[in-house]
Amino acid sequence: MRKPSLPPGLAAGAARGAGRLSQKLGQGGGTTLPGLVLTRLRPEATAEMALAVPDGVILISGTNGKTTTARLVRAALDAAGAKVAANTAGSNLERGVATALLNADGAEVALFEVDEAALPGIAQQTRPRVVTLMNLFRDQLDRYGELEHIVERWQEAVADLDPASTVIYNADDPAVAEIAAGHPNTVSYGIEDSRVGRDKLPHAADTTECRSCGTPLHYEMVTIAHLGRWSCRECGLARVQPDVQATRVELHGLDGQRLAMATPEGPMELSLRLPGMHNTYNAVAATATALALGLAPEAIGPALAKRESAFGRAERTPIGTRRVTTLLAKNPAGANENIRTMLLEDCPLHLLVLLNDRTADGQDVSWIWDVDYEFLLEDDRLASLTLGGDRAYDMALRFRYAGFDADRLSVVPSVSAALDAALRACGADGDLYVMPTYTALLELQSVLAGRGLVPAFWEDK
Amino acid sequence: MSAGPSAVRLCHLYPEHMNIYADRGNIAVFRRRLEWRGLKLEVAEVGLGDSIPADCHLYYLGGGQDRDQALVAENLARKAGPLRQAAEDGAVVLGVCGGYQLLGHSYTASDGRRMPGTGLLDLETAAGNSRLIGDVVLDVTLMGQTSEVVGYENHAGRTHLGGGCTPLGRLRRGHGNNGDDGCEGAVAGRLVGTYVHGPLLPKNPWLADALLGWALDHAGGPAGLEPLDDSIEHAAHAVARTRAGRKR
Ligand SMILES: [Zn+2]
Numbered sequence A: 001m002r003k004p005s006l007p008p009g010l011a012a013g014a015a016r017g018a019g020r021l022s023q024k025l026g027q028g029g030g031t032t033l034p035g036l037v038l039t040r041l042r043p044e045a046t047a048e049m050a051l052a053v054p055d056g057v058i059l060i061s062g063t064n065g066k067t068t069t070a071r072l073v074r075a076a077l078d079a080a081g082a083k084v085a086a087n088t089a090g091s092n093l094e095r096g097v098a099t100a101l102l103n104a105d106g107a108e109v110a111l112f113e114v115d116e117a118a119l120p121g122i123a124q125q126t127r128p129r130v131v132t133l134m135n136l137f138r139d140q141l142d143r144y145g146e147l148e149h150i151v152e153r154w155q156e157a158v159a160d161l162d163p164a165s166t167v168i169y170n171a172d173d174p175a176v177a178e179i180a181a182g183h184p185n186t187v188s189y190g191i192e193d194s195r196v197g198r199d200k201l202p203h204a205a206d207t208t209e210c211r212s213c214g215t216p217l218h219y220e221m222v223t224i225a226h227l228g229r230w231s232c233r234e235c236g237l238a239r240v241q242p243d244v245q246a247t248r249v250e251l252h253g254l255d256g257q258r259l260a261m262a263t264p265e266g267p268m269e270l271s272l273r274l275p276g277m278h279n280t281y282n283a284v285a286a287t288a289t290a291l292a293l294g295l296a297p298e299a300i301g302p303a304l305a306k307r308e309s310a311f312g313r314a315e316r317t318p319i320g321t322r323r324v325t326t327l328l329a330k331n332p333a334g335a336n337e338n339i340r341t342m343l344l345e346d347c348p349l350h351l352l353v354l355l356n357d358r359t360a361d362g363q364d365v366s367w368i369w370d371v372d373y374e375f376l377l378e379d380d381r382l383a384s385l386t387l388g389g390d391r392a393y394d395m396a397l398r399f400r401y402a403g404f405d406a407d408r409l410s411v412v413p414s415v416s417a418a419l420d421a422a423l424r425a426c427g428a429d430g431d432l433y434v435m436p437t438y439t440a441l442l443e444l445q446s447v448l449a450g451r452g453l454v455p456a457f458w459e460d461k
Numbered sequence B: 001m002s003a004g005p006s007a008v009r010l011c012h013l014y015p016e017h018m019n020i021y022a023d024r025g026n027i028a029v030f031r032r033r034l035e036w037r038g039l040k041l042e043v044a045e046v047g048l049g050d051s052i053p054a055d056c057h058l059y060y061l062g063g064g065q066d067r068d069q070a071l072v073a074e075n076l077a078r079k080a081g082p083l084r085q086a087a088e089d090g091a092v093v094l095g096v097c098g099g100y101q102l103l104g105h106s107y108t109a110s111d112g113r114r115m116p117g118t119g120l121l122d123l124e125t126a127a128g129n130s131r132l133i134g135d136v137v138l139d140v141t142l143m144g145q146t147s148e149v150v151g152y153e154n155h156a157g158r159t160h161l162g163g164g165c166t167p168l169g170r171l172r173r174g175h176g177n178n179g180d181d182g183c184e185g186a187v188a189g190r191l192v193g194t195y196v197h198g199p200l201l202p203k204n205p206w207l208a209d210a211l212l213g214w215a216l217d218h219a220g221g222p223a224g225l226e227p228l229d230d231s232i233e234h235a236a237h238a239v240a241r242t243r244a245g246r247k248r
Helices: A008-024 A033-041 A045-051 A066-079 A094-102 A119-126 A147-159 A174-181 A277-292 A297-306 A332-343 A365-370 A374-380 A392-402 A415-426 A438-450 B023-035 B066-079 B081-089 B098-103 B205-219 B231-244
Strands: A057-061 A084-086 A109-114 A130-133 A166-170 A186-191 A218-222 A228-231 A244-252 A256-263 A266-272 A313-319 A322-327 A349-354 A382-388 A409-411 A432-436 B007-013 B040-046 B058-061 B092-096 B106-108 B114-116 B123-142 B145-161 B169-173 B186-188 B191-194
Touching: A008 A033, A008 A045, A008 A094, A033 A045, A033 A094, A045 A094, A045 A119, A057 A066, A057 A119, A057 A277, A066 A084, A066 A109, A066 A277, A066 A297, A084 A094, A094 A109, A094 A119, A109 A119, A119 A147, A130 A147, A130 A174, A130 A277, A147 A174, A166 A174, A166 A277, A174 A186, A186 A277, A244 A277, A256 A277, A266 A277, A266 A297, A277 A297, A277 A332, A322 A332, A322 A415, A332 A349, A332 A365, A332 A374, A332 A432, A349 A415, A349 A438, A365 A392, A365 B023, A374 A382, A382 A392, A382 A415, A392 A409, A392 B023, A392 B231, A409 A415, A409 B231, A415 A432, A415 A438, A432 A438, B007 B023, B007 B205, B023 B040, B023 B058, B023 B092, B023 B205, B058 B081, B058 B098, B058 B205, B066 B081, B066 B098, B066 B114, B081 B092, B092 B098, B092 B205, B098 B145, B098 B191, B123 B205, B123 B231, B145 B205, B145 B231
Parallel strands: A057 A109, A057 A130, A084 A109, A130 A166, A166 A186, A186 A244, A322 A432, A349 A382, A349 A432, A382 A409, B007 B040, B007 B058, B058 B092, B092 B191, B106 B123
Antiparallel strands: A218 A228, A244 A256, A256 A266, A313 A322, B106 B114, B123 B145, B123 B169, B186 B191
């Protein structure tokens, strides 16, 4: 039985009204409600609106980095003067995409970051012109199920794409490379500079066997988790030489990095205000995506260079004489990259870790045991450690069993009080680093906004 | 490998393939709780290509993705002899999630394929058509002492016990072995299997010490473990119990 469907104009009007009402009632930025209402009243609305965007739809998905990459591509499109519909400040599920399309009056192109589990459904509805597949890491097993399950669903999604569409994929991720392999029209990207890699897989590496024959993969270089220059010595399956690649990576701690890239359009040099190798991947992915959209390399570089971190992604907030750097950490791969980036700083580290276990964080907090917090304990780099959030005591146990002296732990579940405790521990001019999970980041943001230190979330551009 | 009576030898089975629910947390708990008492943990890691030593005091088998578990099942069934021997001699065996399933007779996947188990525990597992996910609270009685165990479960398997083992505990929250009979895990002598991860031991230090006590006894080490300051453990335990009561 088909669900009843309201005519397009009526459905859109009702949805917009719901969004305005929600904002008036102070229920947030209205980035999801209109879309939710719209798709309930008219399930085919997303497909219809997507079809009406003249230059097509771009989808960016992966466990980590999709928000930042979408913002970078957005910057390049803005610089080129394109009128863009995007969900860069909103939800990355179906309802967020529908809301962005609803507000897309006159947009020439639509750009969406998409939750990895929602990608198949959104791709089916929006019939994208470009799909950028970034990475698949172990993340929230209670919500997404096993990694293999997502791999299979992505494979089906790619098989269902228009053959003329372009799939941009991370060649350094063996699972993502396999997913893209079936598509006739692909662009690969990756990191080539071996000086920034490691020679050993970290603990939380997921795809470490050859996807063709099951033999453990050989890594010439490991960048993040199971990403790197991989090959199978048994059957010969190997990473391709990426079409767009970072040939030189100079990481400058939390201040950013300089990159040299080789692209089919020639070499590019790039300064980024985003730190860490995860952002190297984001920048290379964004460059590959922007090039696939026909933007010129000369325009892409400067646009990316201007982009600063999104809230919570290595963003720095001054509080009095101190700086607070917030590094969202919602899964082992992301947390490990944050730790690596923090260790590039040459100062004593004052750290606040905020662990929540709500639906958007994943209710299973096991993942913290897969993070290599132990690196922070080497050379006594941790000057102070404060633990907050709903599951602060779980995090305290993680550090206690890593070997951190329990007497030096400060456990303060309330986010607001934990921030104060951590700032006190910093002293007058120490820098504080905060690693929150997703909903803890939103709480922290609201605490900081309440103190007038950062704008409210829905004002994010 | 030499271990005096002050060291417990742990055999970590398939750490590369069976490590999905933070199993290294359980190993860290064994290590630290021995260290804090002036004792030592020695770990032997056994992978697909290694044979299983028979002279360890404690054997640990964690959870894995379906694909990895299938790979490990055949391998382990083939070479479980020394593990069975060690268990008969009084070694402790702990299996969590997929590791628990492999301690039973077999695992029947949703497509009907049958994965062999080791048969160390008298139980059978078959895949159900949904995953049993969420917080778990159960009462566990070991050696005449009843305590509460908290954690998280996420498994498709429905496990039914035979007469050769008893449930590890009675559920107060969660789905447990099969979602039907109110039981969680299995125990037979010093063999323990459970679906509870999170990981299992950090928030349940009492259970960790019970297992370590057995392992030390088997190692000929000191009887009885000095109490530790477990205030953080107890606080985390209490939070997990509260979260288990939340609306979802
Ligand atoms: Zn191979």
